[in-house]
Amino acid sequence: xxxENKGDNLTLKQRKWLKVYLKCGNATEAAxxxxxxxxxxxxxxxxxxxxxxLDFSEVMEESGITDKKLVDVLSEGLSAIKIKTSLTEPDxxxxxxxxxxxxxxxxxxxxxxxxxxxxxxxxxxxxxxxxEQLCRILNKN
Numbered sequence: 001x002x003x004e005n006k007g008d009n010l011t012l013k014q015r016k017w018l019k020v021y022l023k024c025g026n027a028t029e030a031a032x033x034x035x036x037x038x039x040x041x042x043x044x045x046x047x048x049x050x051x052x053x054l055d056f057s058e059v060m061e062e063s064g065i066t067d068k069k070l071v072d073v074l075s076e077g078l079s080a081i082k083i084k085t086s087l088t089e090p091d092x093x094x095x096x097x098x099x100x101x102x103x104x105x106x107x108x109x110x111x112x113x114x115x116x117x118x119x120x121x122x123x124x125x126x127x128x129x130x131x132e133q134l135c136r137i138l139n140k141n
Contacts, residue, residue: 010056017047018056022063027051077103 010018013034021030027047028040037043060066080099085091129137 010054010059014050014054014056015059017050018054018059021047021050022060022065074103074107078107 017030017034020033021027024030027050028044029047031037031043031046031050032040035043035046037046078100080096080103081093082096082099083091084094
């Protein structure tokens with residue numbers, strides 16, 4: 001599996017995984033069914049690798065998931081609203097930020113602009129004030 005894979009270059013197992021994934025929406029479950037994994041940890045690893053490495057845009061197009069359809073669904077999700085009910089006030093529409101965040105996350109992943117995990121190393125932490133400065137500040141109050 002390389003990042004250069006196109007829909008025509010997918011292996012039989014990758015194509016089967018993709019079809020199952022598009023139906024169930026779960027990468028681990030799709031790997032369990034397609035690759036005959038012995039445990040869920042292996043299935044999760046294969047599913048994650050497939051999601052990360054494969055370019056399956058052609059297969060998605062064949063399945064009816066076009067770029068236009070993705071844009072339409074993402075646009076709708078990014079504008080999600082919910083009904084807020086109250087015993088003392090009339091029902092009203094409010095922004096559904098939880099749903100909007102999920103759609104934004106998906107959109108960024110599709111555009112490969114979201115990093116899954118970032119590690120930050122701090123070389124040296126320096127205090128903002130010296131001990132003398134802190135004493136002076138505390139004594140003024």
